[in-house]
Amino acid sequence: MDYMDSGLRYTPKSDKDWDTSVQFLPASDNKKLEKKKGPGKIGAVIGVVIFAAVVALMTGLLVWHFHFRKDVRVKKMYSGSMRITNQVFEDAYENTNSTEFKALAKQVTSQLKTIYSKSPQLSKYYVGSTVQAFSEGSVVAYYLSEFRVPAGQEAAVDKAMSSMEKLVDKEQRTLFRPGNSLVFEDVVSSALDARLISTSFRNFFNFAExxxxxxxGQIQSPGFPxxxxPSNTFIQWRLRADHNYVIKLDFDTMNLEEDCKNDFVKIYDSLVAIESLVMVEMCGYFSPSEPLTFLSSGNVMLVTMATNDKKNFPGFRARVSQVRRGSKGTSCGGQLTGERGSFTSPNFPNYYPPHILCQWSIQVSAGKAVKLTFKKFFLSEPGQENQxxxxKDYVEVNGKKLCGDQPEGTVTETSNSNKMxxxxxxxxxxxxxxxxxxxEAIDVKDPCPKQFQCKNKRCIKxxxxxxxxxxxxxxxDELNCKCNSKDITCKNGLCKPMFWKCDGVDDCGDRTDEQNCGGCKSGQITCKNSKCVSEKTHCDGRDDCGDGSDELDCGRASDTRCTDLTYKCKNNKCISKVNPECDGTQDCEDGSDEENCDCGRSMFKTSSRIVGGQDAEEGEFPWQVSLHIKGYGHVCGASIISPHWLVTAAHCVQDDGRTRFSQPGTWEVYLGLHTQRKIGNAVVKKNLKQIISHPNYNSFTYDNDIALMELDSPVTYSDYIRPICLPAPQHDFATGNNVWITGWGATREGGFAATVLQKAKVRIINHSVCNDLMEGQITSRMLCAGVLSGGVDACQGDSGGPLSSPGGSRMFLAGVVSWGDGCARRNKPGIYTTVTKFRGWIKEKTGV
Structure with missing residues (x-):
């Protein structure tokens, strides 16, 4: 049958919908409206000719409409599953070539056709169905159905397919059904992801395990490792377990293109790609330390992979095993007693299985109450983040539902009795x-001894x-406060740290902290030198500011006058674009702004969930270096800028009475390190060839606090060892921007060190505000940054370590940890050496 000849035919619109409010006015001269005598013979002939022409025209239009007009149809694919309750699963059903499989599949497709015939909206466009697989329980059939839908009717067909369960019920209540008809339950149906039926696919692979x-067992992408x-390829792996077992899929490598619109892996709790049963969609490069273990709800799972024609990557490898239903990781709930205890969602910290319900009953001593605190809470789904x-997925406590991503320790619930x-x-x-x-069990009358109790029942100091x-x-904890003199008193009653003043971010919520900042009036722009000029002067070709800042970001390529603020290309021509280097767009005629850009990127896809004072992911900051004194241990940090060179702080390499820190032989350098004293395969240990401290370093003021270290041999880059991008001298690290500080927490004097690399998000602070806070100690070669989120007291950034600033998809070395509290403890900004001020010196000494 030609699919293009089937479907809806043209139905002319009815003319019955007159506007009944329209009335015909009476004529003023009735004689003018009287009927005239009929036309003569010539008029009759003309009338007949005209009538014949009209009929011919209409006939031609109808012929064109029905036979020649292009009938535009859209291919729509729907996937689904149904449980056949009057059949028993046979092992032969696993083999699509077996006689048993083909016989049952034929019966299923026959009944699907009958089911679709019950819907006028579906029967007209139905092409056919194929059964993809069967699984146990009694027998579950997985199928694909194809429709050819006229353009514009897709939504109507989607709506009709959404009531598939009702159509099945309608078909099964039909009188005179054959006695051997299949009985269907648990009907699931959804439109197939359009990316899985791309017309660009050249290769198709099907695997079963x-x-x-x-x-x-093991599955992996073709060619791995x-x-x-391969390009333009669709692959699927159908995974099965024995009856009463579930599938466990454990990825040890996941390395795909970053954009899921191009290459991706999708996992389904099914044997066909049913979107309502998708468990996860993945792309990008995940660290081996990232937990990527998944459990199915039943004994089947489908893994699909689709690739386009560009940028192919190594792919993935995963282990496949079966776990008995009810064993650890697959079960949950129960009775919990005692004064304190803990419990987790199934399979934590890996992914919990779909379609699960757990219930815990907690009981503590009589007269006490139950306090529940979630240390980790990650229950979010695409499109449901702000619900x-x-x-969708949730935890329910005391009748209250909780979901989404919640900061550590902030979700707390307390019972009114000794049970929860x-x-x-x-x-x-x-x-x-x-x-x-x-x-934990708490005293109802004093739930937070010697602490403050939050409204959400959390206890804090x-x-x-x-x-x-x-x-x-x-x-x-911040409501109804009386601020001290060192804080900003917001008009809405909040108190905020003084170093958040005038940073361009409304921290108070009513802009109190952004008032009286010497800003310019409406209709004016603020120059880098704080001068105010009319916004009409922006990009007018004249230097109205006096420092050229009103002529930045003007879109001109190479006719820009060079100033201290403009980016200079290798051919000595300047461009007005701010921070053009390594942004993926060639702005210089000679392309020099996009040279040497293999830097500043973590190879792994890192989680954005954890903010402030937390363990970094392995490989998240691959330019971070740990500097050890031989025989002692970690004392400072540094940053990789090339295979030969590191940047650190000058104060780390100053001799004292006991140790010659300025000598290369004193040091051992660890690159790719994540956990102190854990030297894995990713870690490279190096010695130093020379140390170059800045000649103008001042040990009293910490001015010019920067030094260079040359490795005794070049390091080979890996997923865990990569350089950070060096900024151009004109690179603008704007006040209020978020940056990252990392380190193990050691001081040069040998203070307490964190074992695992720590990270915290901080914010660049207004230079003049910081100078006031630090009583005039801030020079033009220093940069200040403070913590954006609270609760990072444990994170003390290493001296000499990087202040990493995001710029597009890369990180730039904004600063070197110099003095103050390195990780910017509360109300105490950290002070960093401004790298842009030393860009020429670094180039002179290292060639980088």
């Missing part, structure tokens, strides 16, 4: 890492009240 007890995966009603019920629910689509919770930081998570 049946897991066995005490065996671990010897060559990149308040928790319609906790329920965890996950629906059939998209899974997450879940939660880690702990409970009394000293954290009214300090400008949202320690409670619900702002209750």
């Amino acid at each position: 049946h897991a066995r007890s005490n065996e671990v 010897d060559r990149p995966y 308040k009603d928790c319609r 019920e906790v329920r965890f629910f996950s629906d059939s689509s998209y899974v997450d890492q879940g939660f880690d919770a702990e409970f 009394s000293a954290l009240r009214c300090d400008g930081w949202n320690d409670c998570g619900d702002m209750s």
